[in-house]
Amino acid sequence: MFPFDLLANYLIVGAALMAIGMVGFLARRNLIVMFLSAEMMLQGVAVTLVGFGRFHGNWTGQVFTIIILTVAASEAAIALALVLVLFKRRSSLDVSLWNDLREPGLPLSVENPDEAEAPEIVPGPESYPHLTVAGIEPPHPRQPWERPRD
Amino acid sequence: MNRDQWLATCVIFLGGLGTWLLLPHKHGKIKARLTQGCGAALSILALLLLSAFYTSPGPFLPNVFFWVFATSAVGSGILTITSRNPVYSALWFASVVLSTSGLFLLAGASFLAAGTIIVYAGAIIVTFLFVIMLAQSEGQALYDRMARAPGAATLSGFALLWAVFYALLMVRSPGGDFKPVVPRLTSASEFVKPTLPGNFKNSGPVLPGSGPAFVLASAIRPTALLADDRAPAPKKSVPHVAALGATLFTDHLIAVEVAGTLLFIALVGAISMATPRTPIRPVDREAISAGDPAQARALANMTN
Structure with missing residues (x-):
């Protein structure tokens, strides 16, 4: 049996994990710690969902948690790739070095930006990922034995 | 405000104060040992007081395990966000994930517990550690010892937690026997897929089998029911992973x-x-x- 009192325990733990993750996401400046905090918020939600699923006697909570797990894995892959690209450009994991990405007219999130580590400007044009258009054969060297015969 | 709400306010104030003391300084100044000790003591006190909210309706041993897992999850969470070294943060987050898996096990989600350990602790955290080691080869960085508006962040986060606690206690206090909204369908024959009644096409008289119960019975398929003691008889013999797979690959x-x-x-x-x-x-x-x-x-x- 899974009475409401037991569900309330799970809800308390889930809410606490969620709030702690939110504090970490807002307060820390390391990109990786910010992402760990976001994952912790997801963990809190997962605890809540599993508790609710057990309380209502169906699988939906666990199924949704599995979906959350999948999305978290994809998110971690993308986020770590982005973190690596950002680290290559500024040689630092400090999030306040990307202050210039904020909306115009907003104040700085760090009061004195000089306190942040000095950004190292990487020269060169912006490089974005380039994917081959679908349906077009990508250029690749033809081996001699692959050439059509005359 | 009744006793529970005062206790919740007290717990959240102590926890917020402790977390704020433990977080890095705003301008990167080194916090004194005494400050850190006070923060740790306040956080531990809040964790112990938080366990006053855990009710223990079940047998003794699961309650002890729940207390251990819940306390270590929340405590490791606080240590994750307050560690100066990101490697330690990742390791404490692994501890959060392991404790959460223990909670999943206690809630009867054994497949999910194993999956969480494999996916999070086995793959995601190792990738995080790889990135940390790639990106931070030279010691501790300055930005790890500086927080971005720690006071405001702690205030907003713990205000959110207080609001959630308040809502939870409001639900809990009146009767104490809150019933889930889904009706318990006791026999498998109730799950027989109903034919489309005529009242969808012409606005005739409402059939006796229609209404909310009809909608729920056609929305909640028999595969979506958890195989616990409340399930109808044929569901009880299905193993855990087989039932989870059945609902994953039919309903979802x-x-x-x-x-x-x-x-x-x-x-x-x-x-x-x-x-x-x-x-x-x-x-x-x-x-x-x-x-x-x-x-x-x-x-x-x-x-x-």
Whole structure:
């Protein structure tokens, strides 16, 4: 049996994990710690969902948690790739070095930006990922034995 | 406010104060040992007081395990966000994940517990550690010892927690026997798929089998029911993973397919973002600024 009192325990733990993750996401400046905090918020939600699923006697909570797990894995892959690209450009994991990405007219999130580590400007044009258009054969060297015969 | 709400306010105030004392200083000043000790003591006190909210309706041993797992989850969470070294943060987050898996086990989600350990502790955290070691080879960085508005962040986070506690206590206090909204369908014969009644086409008289119960019975399929003691008789003998697979691949088939596609797209995106590109030499940049189109095209081919 899974009475409401037991569900309330799970809800308390889930809410606490969620709030702690939110504090970490807002307060820390390391990109990786910010992402760990976001994952912790997801963990809190997962605890809540599993508790609710057990309380209502169906699988939906666990199924949704599995979906959350999948999305978290994809998110971690993308986020770590982005973190690596950002680290290559500024040689630092400090999030306040990307202050210039904020909306115009907003104040700085760090009061004195000089306190942040000095950004190292990487020269060169912006490089974005380039994917081959679908349906077009990508250029690749033809081996001699692959050439059509005359 | 009754006793529980005062206790919740007290717990959240102590926990927020402790977390704020433990977080790095705003301007990177070193916090005194005494401050850190006070923060740790306040956080531990709040954790112990938080366990006053845990009710213990079940047998003794599961309650002890729940207390251990819940306390270690929340405590490791606080240590995750307050560690100065990101490697320690990742390891404490692994502890959060392990404790959460214990909670999943206690809630009867054993497959999910194993999956969480494998996916999070086995894959995601190891990847995080790889990135930390790639990016932070030279000791502790300055930005790890500086927080961004720690007071405001702690205030907003713990205000959110207080609001959630308040809502939870409001639900809990009146009767104490809150019933779930889904009606318990006791026999498997109630799950027989009903034929489409005529009242969808013409606004005739409402059939006796229609209404909310009809909608619920057609929305909640027999595969979606948890195999516990409240389930109808044929559901009890189904093993855990088999029942989870049954509901995943019948009721949530599209979601599973979408999740697989999402993983594939994320893989392609991560590879296309993180592959190293050829460095741009100064000669090439001069060629671009000189406006040599052939050179620029060759460069574009090379960098892509």
